[in-house]
Amino acid sequence: MEDAQEKKKIKVFVGKNNRATVICHSCGHTKQFDVTKFRNLNKTLRCRCKCGKSFLCTLEFRQYFRKKTKLNGHFTFLGDPSQHKIIVNDVSQKGINFSMLTGCDIKIGDMLEVILTLDDANKTVIRKQVEVKSANDRLVGCCFTDTQSYDKKLGFYLR
Numbered sequence: 001m002e003d004a005q006e007k008k009k010i011k012v013f014v015g016k017n018n019r020a021t022v023i024c025h026s027c028g029h030t031k032q033f034d035v036t037k038f039r040n041l042n043k044t045l046r047c048r049c050k051c052g053k054s055f056l057c058t059l060e061f062r063q064y065f066r067k068k069t070k071l072n073g074h075f076t077f078l079g080d081p082s083q084h085k086i087i088v089n090d091v092s093q094k095g096i097n098f099s100m101l102t103g104c105d106i107k108i109g110d111m112l113e114v115i116l117t118l119d120d121a122n123k124t125v126i127r128k129q130v131e132v133k134s135a136n137d138r139l140v141g142c143c144f145t146d147t148q149s150y151d152k153k154l155g156f157y158l159r
Ligand SMILES: [Zn+2]
Pocket: 024, 025, 026, 027, 028, 029, 049, 050, 051, 052, 053
C-alpha cells in the first residue's frame, strides 16, 4: 500500500510567480518552491519531503489558468462572414468563455472563429478557431482547436 502511494503522481498547480506548492501526503508538510526553470515542460519531478517520503509530482502550469476578463470581440461561424459581438469573460491557453450580446443559435460542437482584442498596452488582437463546448443561453464556452502550440501572445497576457 505504501508502494502504491509512492507511485501515485501528485498534481501540483503552479501559481503566479512560478511558485508551486507541494503537500506531502504522508505528513502534511507543505513546501513551496520556484519552478521557473521547468516552465513549459510537462515535467514530472521526484520530491523528497523532510519526513523521508518521496513522491512524484507533475507540474500544471498556469497556461491552463483562466484569467477573468471583460474584453470586446466577435465571432463568426466558419464559412459565414456575419459577425456576432461578444464580451469575453475569461481566457486561458485552452479556450475562452464569452457572452453573446445578441441572441444567436449556437450549438455544442459548432466551429467558430473568435477575434478579440486584449486590454494590454498593444491592444493585441487574438484570432482563434474554437469549438463550442457549452452553450447556455447567451453564455458560451469554447476550447481552441489548436491546443498543441503554446500561444506566446496569450501566454504573455496570462502571466
Ligand atoms: Zn512528509
